[in-house]
Amino acid sequence: MIEKKDIALEKAVLIGVITKEQDEEKSKEYLDELEFLTFTAGGYAVKRFTQKMDMPNSKTFIGTGKMEDVRQYIEENNVSTAIFDDELSAAQERNISKILNVKVLDRTNLILDIFAQRAQTSYARTQVELAQCEYLLPRLRGMWTHLERQKGGIGMRGPGETEIETDRRIVRDKIALLKSRIKTIDKQMAVQRGNRGKMVRVALVGYTNVGKSTLMNVISKSEVFAENKLFATLDTTVRKVVIQNLPFLLSDTVGFIRKLPTQLVDSFKSTLDEVREADLLLHVVDISHPNFEEHIASVEKILGEIKSGDKPTIMVFNKIDAYQQEPLEEDDLETERTERHYSLGEWKSTWMSKVGNNALFISALNKQNLEDFKKRVYDEVREIHVTRFPYNEFLYPDYETED
Structure with a gap:
């Protein structure tokens, strides 16, 4: 409560x-x-x-x-x-x-x-x-x-x-005007995205309030608004990020939610274009939430609806510092052991093990395991970058772990 x-x-x-x-x-x-x-x-x-x-x-x-x-x-x-x-x-x-x-x-x-x-x-x-x-x-x-x-x-x-005295005709006219205005801005934003050149694009996606903005702040050393409320981020934020000497663009997008109104999916088309045009998705999950598996399914459903479900994706299980395993006494023979009684180690051996090195466990707030996160993102971005710019292969050596 x-x-x-x-x-x-x-x-x-x-x-x-x-x-x-x-x-x-x-x-x-x-x-x-x-x-x-x-x-x-x-x-x-x-x-x-x-x-x-x-x-x-x-x-x-x-x-x-x-x-x-x-x-x-x-x-x-x-x-x-x-x-x-x-x-x-x-x-x-x-x-x-x-x-x-x-x-x-x-x-x-x-x-x-x-x-x-x-x-x-x-x-x-x-x-x-x-x-x-x-x-x-x-x-x-x-x-x-x-x-x-x-x-x-x-x-x-x-x-x-x-607009208390508005009738249907005026509202329809308003909708047409707003759609026209958005169409104009869409073209401007498409030009802006095109002007970014062929730089690798990475997009943070996930359920609302999973810590995407906090992770964005840590990685890009920026100050994107973050708050423990739903939909703290609404406007898409794009930052140039450099891990070691490898640059790429990182975007923080609006959070998804179950039963997301279709009106919002349609009207936020350009915001979601950042996801559609990304080369790599970082699907951030709040593993401390008891229903995080449902959240994953909701996000994957929306990604499928916007034709982004087949993009290369790294699952980033965030908030490991807040994860609490529900205790179960050894002599308790009546209570059925469920997923709520799993430790993080046990979770990693479930379906998550099939994700392999595309499943990371971090705490953006406490900066736990961020070095592993940076290395995995670096490796993935480097592979995309080298494919796009073969002559730059030797400019970006294998990731060097910080001392």
Whole structure:
């Protein structure tokens, strides 16, 4: 549970379902992540509601009895926001808003709001606004009456805050304008990438909050913003890095997440182009997270969607300093030994052993095993570089270990 440290945080209830595809344990994991998203956006989850269902209710997502429980709790505890773990349809959102009489958000809306907070450059803000408009368009009917009683806060950054009287035609015109603006910037960024010449490009990819920016800072000796919150990095950062005497370009990209809104994948096309055009991917994984294997699968799924799943990849298991093996007493014959009881050594002998020298275990924060990391990256970049510039082979000898 995330501790409440600021009385100004917006109070919210979280709502999820348990289905055949999403069992109780999986539902808890998703709600844990939803709570972290809520905290990142500036809210505080005061209570969770879950319901076992064959499938979500088409009208109100959860059943009428559970919805009444939520309504009573909200009323008695002065809660201002209800956040659902899955994307709501326009009809569901309207129906729920009428019942609860508070601000209703879904996971997609929440992520879009965090992106709106994090966007620093005009390009990132344009990308976020496009995603927000595309999300908003099918939800215009009946929305403005709800917005009239909402006074800012989570989910209210962007077009919904200033365009209450907007109709579908104006939103469509805005989407066309934003797409045109992004297309122009895309061309400029493509030219910038082309101007980098044939220098080897390496991209950091991974789930959100796995330590990519911290690793970027350590390797490139720069000061990319890093914070223990989701989506701390939104704008892609590219730095020239030199390991020993071998130069290459290293880019830090936006973190991925389960149930990533399709609007964001589409609108952040140029950001993801850094991944598409990379020669080598460093897939950073937070091995201290109990669900890191699911995070790996989520990232690989998105990489496949952007046609980057077959790129040369080094798995970088970060945060080994924070990894905690769940204890199991030797005389405990009842508890089943699972992956949560594995030591790091045991993990290395699982499927990770098949990855071979493309699996590294480091702590970017404490700079553990960074020499091994640098050597492996150097060797891989050198191989690509020599293939591209054969006459430079003798300029870059084998990696020399620092004393």
